[in-house]
Amino acid sequence: AQTVTQSQPEMSVQEAETVTLSCTYDTSENNYYLFWYKQPPSRQMILVIRQEAYKQQNATENRFSVNFQKAAKSFSLKISDSQLGDTAMYFCAFAFNDMRFGAGTRLTVKP
């Protein structure tokens, strides 16, 4: 079974700085998909970014980018120019037939 590990339960960053959230996963599959979701205090689950495993190019969405290392089974999220509104739980997810989530990283952006 696929597993997803987020080793940083909590992180903090100063406003306008850059922070990287870590995610590793375990699978024997070759073609799969990876996602980062954000959950603010409102408890909504919001898609941040998506990566297809067959694409070598790292995905980017505005201030959010990933570092996808397929051989190492690593999928980290970099948030640039952090904003107060980025304060949230962040979940890494692995998708093949279904979707498996990591335990989450609570990110606090400090003014």
Add this chain to the structure above:
Amino acid sequence: DADVTQTPRNRITKTGKRIMLECSQTKGHDRMYWYRQDPGLGLRLIYYSFDVKDINKGEISDGYSVSRQAQAKFSLSLESAIPNQTALYFCATSGATGGRGSNQPQHFGDGTRLSIL
């Protein structure tokens, strides 16, 4: 209006009661999912459905059942609720581009916070 609607938003009930959580969607997606979220554990998949006649168990299906009444409706039942089923429950939907691979992002409802006393 929300694309994925969960009812109720919050529910408090007693041990042994039967509970149904409902989910409806207007996105036209074939795939629907039920998750529970517990602190420190992230989201865990309970059941998922690829269409009305295709329902599958997830990681933690024991103590739960589901019904896919239509493409747009997927309900989750707790036949006899117990306190360790206290959690935040999410319904999600996704489209598909062929095969069983989940390459499309999932769209979530706002969750149902369930407390079992």
